[in-house]
Amino acid sequence: MLPRVLTTLTAAALFPLLAHAASEQRLPSEDGELIVNTVAQGLRQPWALAFLPGGTDMLVTERPGNLRIISADGKVGPAISGVPKVWYEGQGGLLDVVLSPSFPKDRTVYLSFAEVGDDGKAGTAVGRGQLSQDRTRLEHFTVIFRQTPKLSEGNHFGSRLVFDRDGFLFIALGENNQRATAQDLDKLQGKLVRILPDGEVPKDNPFVGQDNVKPQIWSFGHRNQQGAALNPWTGKIWTHEHGPRGGDEINIPQAGKNYGWPIATHGINYSGQPIPEAQGKHVEGMQDPHHVWEKSPGISGMAFYDNPTFTAWDHNLFIGALATEELIRLQLKGDKVVHEERMLSELKARIRDVRVGPDGYLYVLTDAKDGVLLKVGLDAR
Template identity: 50%
Template sequence: MAILRFQVGLIFGVFFLLASMCPATAETVTSQKHRFRVVTVVEGLEHPWGLTFLPDGGMLVTERPGRLRLIREGSLDPQPVEGLPAIAAKGQGGLLDVALHPDFAQNKLVYVSYAAAGEGGIGTEVARGRLIGHRLEEVQTIFRLQPKSDRGIHFGSRLVFDRAGYLFITLGDRGEMARAQQGDDHAGSVIRLHDDGRVPADNPFKSLSGWKPEIYSIGHRNVQGAALHPQTGELWAHEHGPQGGDEINIIRAGNNYGWPVITYGVNYGLGTRIGMGTHQEGMIQPLHTWVPTSIAPSGMTFYEGDRFVRWRGDLFVGALREQMLVRLRFDGTRVVEEEHLLKEALGRIRDVRSGPDGYLYLLTDHRKGALVRLEPLGGEE
């Protein structure tokens, strides 16, 4: 009997060992365009926030409490990347996005956005360093939001390089809405810089007295998703509305996107109007809004891979509050399809990326978050 119990235990032990070595998969998902499965690549990430792909097939993932993690061959390296700047993990702040320099293969430069302490409180900053093994070397801060404050919300912050090599940094209003209309304040704006932090000569407000020269656009509440359009190369972004009124916009030089003067959202719990309503001369209308319910968008990507051929060109947006992945198809700047995928299947979706292998990758924002991959089922590619 003892031998039998030992054999049974051994069989179950081997089973669980093999199960732990194999990627976990969700049930088959049937969408309007494709059938796919969800494969868990890595589990046990603490509030993961941003993701980027390394040329050698690896990945870098940020964890909001302040760790930068390496993933190689589907395994999470237990040793975090060292050399990060001091990070203030408070409220919604912490280590946020990560991006590679366009010439990373030659210069090894990695960029991170994060909340940092300083005079007046905390605020979004951006630093860069060379990734050498498990360490960032020659780290330098290239942007600091000014002024800082003691609020723990609305830090932004996505990092996107455009085709000309300019770095865009998306920010939030820090929970102090009036700041988004103030030219001497970085909060509530999108920033545009050279890769080393210098201000481009053609930034729209550089020559205006009283304006922060780094500002590219103003009137944003909290921008947590941004991506380049695959045809035009323009920066598209979404932002959180208040109660309702999440938006998608094309970010263009000198534009004012309205917050808090205009919005399609309303005051929390009251349903009352914010500002002047939904329209005001000189302020940009969004391409798309979510009303009356906010989805709380975070992360976005245009899909241009070869795995999901009927999704090519579509925009994918993660949702925190609604816990889903949103697929949008545009005809120019007009939404012609909207599909909600994986509703409450994975929890809060923080980031969405189109991988160089043609798969879609998602980060789930939980204390024990995960990196998952969407794969088409046989015959779907």
């Protein structure tokens, strides 16, 4: 019994407000009190979630390679079979999950994950399979995209997935901690790519037909993109990425544009020295960030709030923060960020993902070996 007691004490020490899963916590916010409930706990480094239609059951990925269903009442299901083998090293593993836009008909689930090559280096891969009717397995799983070449030794896989209104699949990729590759158009590091649901390349992608250029590329010059979402009011894809030491940024990537990394950046090396390739914060011919943090929160996950449940959050954007252990709320006026609030800092938990549920609550995953799924609402003033 001693190991279990020690484990319980450790979890309580790390997450004092989450020690009792059944209890409701009330935390301060600018618009009233946040109502925070723990839906599930004991998750192994959860990375992403996607809501299944017809209720609030959700698919959740765990980085070691498990895909599970968590029910509306918090029951954590067994690992779903048929998930691809992943490279669980460093920042790698099983990463994002999204449903096909036509999931009620085709039951197709898309996963991104780290995949190792013959030389021991890895890259991001994306595949799809059909969730069985009994929801216990993925059937006919097929890889439809591979980041090439494979250069990661454990870092910067990026890996968010999002479908736009026209059914194109965007994949937000990291540069595998190989800075210069973000500018190399013959490589898929540090790129936002756009493909068809079966992995084929759209004929109107900006670099189609050019020699020595990967035709999947939509935009380039990105560092480590760990957030992507469809703006529900404009239909545009927004992404965000980690800077190095400083310079986390949000972008609204346009076709064929260069977003600067590592030539244009607001950050410096973790050592405190300048980025060797950097020429400044603003470089001619490169796109400035749509929004930038000079001090890095370590952003991950992104969700636009477009739901009538909590009107105070209307036209807000929520982003998780790993380094500063917060949930960031950005108030928008059109596309412009006009106000920022840091939330959930009392929990002292690394926020890996945030999504808006069909009930209008925020669902938040914490990045930990004993990770939790939180449900966050608002008792407005």
